Amino acid sequence: MSLEKSAEGGTGRPAPGRVEDVRRGNLIRILASMAEARTDPDTRPTRADLATRTGLTKASVSSLVAELLDAGLLAESGTTRDGERGRPGVGLELSTSRGVVGMEINVDYIAAGLLDLGGTLRIHRTLESSNRGQSPPSVMALLGGLVRDIAAEASAAGIEILGGGLAVPGLVDSASGTVASAPNLQWRGVGLQLEQLLPSAPFGLALYNEANCAALAELWYGHGLDFRDYLFISGEVGVGGGLVIGSELFAGPRGQAGEVGHVVVEPSGPDCSCGGHGCLEAFAGQEAVFSEAGIAPGAASVRLARLGEQLAAGDAAAVAAVSRAGHYLGIAAASTARLMNLSAVVLGGHFTPMGRWIRPALQRSLAEYAPGLISDARVEISELGQSAALLGAAGSSLRAVLAAPFTLTPAGR
Amino acid sequence: MSLEKSAEGGTGRPAPGRVEDVRRGNLIRILASMAEARTDPDTRPTRADLATRTGLTKASVSSLVAELLDAGLLAESGTTRDGERGRPGVGLELSTSRGVVGMEINVDYIAAGLLDLGGTLRIHRTLESSNRGQSPPSVMALLGGLVRDIAAEASAAGIEILGGGLAVPGLVDSASGTVASAPNLQWRGVGLQLEQLLPSAPFGLALYNEANCAALAELWYGHGLDFRDYLFISGEVGVGGGLVIGSELFAGPRGQAGEVGHVVVEPSGPDCSCGGHGCLEAFAGQEAVFSEAGIAPGAASVRLARLGEQLAAGDAAAVAAVSRAGHYLGIAAASTARLMNLSAVVLGGHFTPMGRWIRPALQRSLAEYAPGLISDARVEISELGQSAALLGAAGSSLRAVLAAPFTLTPAGR
DNA sequence: GCTAATTAGTTTTCAATCTGAACTATATGC
DNA sequence: GCATATAGTTCAGATTGAAAACTAATTAGC
Secondary structure, eight states: OOOOOOSBOTTSSBOOOOHHHHHHHHHHHHHHHHHHHTTOOSSOOOHHHHHHHHOOOHHHHHHHHHHHHHHTSEEEEEEEOOSSSSOOEEEEEEOTTEEEEEEEEOSSEEEEEEEETTSOEEEEEEEEOOOTTOOHHHHHHHHHHHHHHHHHHHHHTTOEEEEEEEEESSEEETTTTEEEEETTTTEEEEEOOGGGTSTTOTTOEEEEEHHHHHHHHHHHHSGGGTOSSEEEEEESSSEEEEEEETTEEOOOTTSOOOOGGGSBSOTTOOBOTTSOBSBTHHHHSHHHHHHHTTOOSSOHHHHHHHHHHHHHTTOHHHHHHHHHHHHHHHHHHHHHHHHHTOOOEEEEETTTTTHHHHHHHHHHHHHHHSTTTSOGGGEEEOOOGGGHHHHHHHHHHHHHHHTOGGGGSGGGO | OOOOOOSBOTTSSBOOOOHHHHHHHHHHHHHHHHHHHTTOOSSOOOHHHHHHHHOOOHHHHHHHHHHHHHHTSEEEEEEEOOSSSSOOEEEEEEOSSEEEEEEEEOSSEEEEEEEETTSOEEEEEEEEOOOTTOOHHHHHHHHHHHHHHHHHHHHHTTOEEEEEEEEESSEEETTTTEEEEETTTTEEEEEOOGGGTSTTOTTOEEEEEHHHHHHHHHHHHSGGGTOSSEEEEEESSSEEEEEEETTEEOOOTTSOOOOGGGSBSOTTOOBOTTSOBSBTHHHHSHHHHHHHTTOOSOOHHHHHHHHHHHHHTTOHHHHHHHHHHHHHHHHHHHHHHHHHTOOOEEEEETTTTTHHHHHHHHHHHHHHHSTTTSOGGGEEEOOOGGGHHHHHHHHHHHHHHHTOGGGGSGGGO
């Protein structure tokens, strides 16, 4: 189930432009301006600031802010004495008593967290769980328990939950809430009962791809603060990706863009689970790196730790395996950069712990295959770690709320 | 010089939502609805039709249409007697007495044409000219002459020229009107004096990439009628491309997306003029195909004709050369389809005459590298020929007019 | 302390624009 | 020729933001 409740009708054509739509747009503008100002926690914007920032008049801002206060999306936070002359303004903030839930189902764990509208992660719980091959209902039941705990805690803290987002490592159809294919969970064509997780949240719950979420988390909480356009590559069991263009996720016509793991990097390469061959995943996925480095089979976390040790010790096989992965990552990134006119790459997932070794190899490869397109300074390693997908899912949900405030407001009806 | 005169301020943030903006949006809706209805020439839409189609009331439509008639963008075309009961409506059409100029500078020729707002190509002139290595001013002077002829003819036919678009085979910066690099013309960092071509057109003149224009022409006048999302690959001296997503061109963050010719398809492949190596262009560009087929050097058109003969005669070297090109096109298309979630490919340029032979090779390659993503039926060969880029440039310009009608209307001031 | 200056926010008036309903115009069908 | 149906216009009413006047609360200077 998608939570997109845009101003569009069912026809695909935009709804007729009525005078009321102007107000809807301006409510969104106010919230967008608040979200943008969020980086500066000391000086909360006042109505007058918002008027300057949005170009609206003070009168309009007052009226719009009143409506958003009423809907509980904004809150006043005391007068701001800036020491200047004149009447002090009243500070405004995105409400910390409303929030959204971010959730993640991964191969080895499930997780859920609560993000308030101000963007602060207020609660965060992770539960180890071997989900590979488990039935979707049983995993959803486990997640449901986690979410109920969080909902209870939120309620105790006086936080109302407005919506949520769930990230899974696979191709999803956000509109229908189904997982088309999640090879690492061994799920295929699975419809998830999303409504049951947050039955009373007015914005419902949306389903997202994990790597896409991680890419957005990088935008909102990581290096993305400096980057507006980049390819995010997430190393997991497979290799996932997310394309950020103009500070927004490029989801493609059917919401499944970013599958950089199946870009062909070696036409004569080995067969891939996707049915093709020569895919990046066969050179940069976990199994490829571990076996190339001569690391014995076992749990992924153990193998990753072992690889880290060997890299730190300067083990030749480990260094070569990681360099090879970086080389092929560079080929895929070079092609992507040409195709989509991108100028930055961010690596996450299992690439993060091998960052020190894989980054130079990737940089060399980029210089070899697409000189001048992506400078060395624009190859970054994510530092968000395991919470990235959860943050991205929650952030997406948060943005959905801020983009449709009229759902909670008189203008919505 | 870009002709984007959106409602945005210079800040990158949308302009404040005023009540007047509703009307601007609705003027655009009316024109968009007219452009959409254009496929059915017999039954021209009436005001009542537009009211139904847009969801606006008859009263609003009447008022909006009056303004557009006044601005000369729409025209009445007699009452439509449909045989039904009731007062017959007055047919409306996009004005055929306003138009835009499409222009193209290519290696072997220049061309210009006039498209009326209804989308009919009213005039079309091509001039053979060896432009490789010629100075930009001299080529622009030649094009200027062609455009003056067309302007005179338009004037004689009572058609007012509102704007235009120029397609060149290279990377362009549309905002500044400069050609960053056009290797086949041997131009690099060239600022073109676009204003001089159409000094009095209210919408000015925009600069576009040739392959992008051809991709859009395919959307508006070719197979694109069935496709909303596809990769267009244009074979010229190099290999260009255009990405169409949701019936719109994906231009990328800096307007230079679609460079499929420099996707890496063979990591150990030969060096490329772009500085990288193993690019698709080295396997599917003209020189690669001709030399692989054993065709002696000479003029491109002669060599292409020769290749056609050899293919028709079943010459093994020619067939092998084209198959190899198709194979590598498939690799690049497979990667692109994964990355951007595309499901169709259209080939144009020099691939059109070799279509019968290259299509099966491309289909085989797609089945090998990305099975299930792009069905055989969604691999098409363009039939627009040499006029594609010109049509695309003119069409882009036409759409710019329809997307900013208030430029010519009281609401614009 | 008192007054002027300054900035924040509200109230009032006005113009733009859409909707909806009533109305006029012009066909077809019997 | 009259009923019916559809196209298009006119006009009152509602929503909304802009602009300007106004009220509120603070600092600066004496």
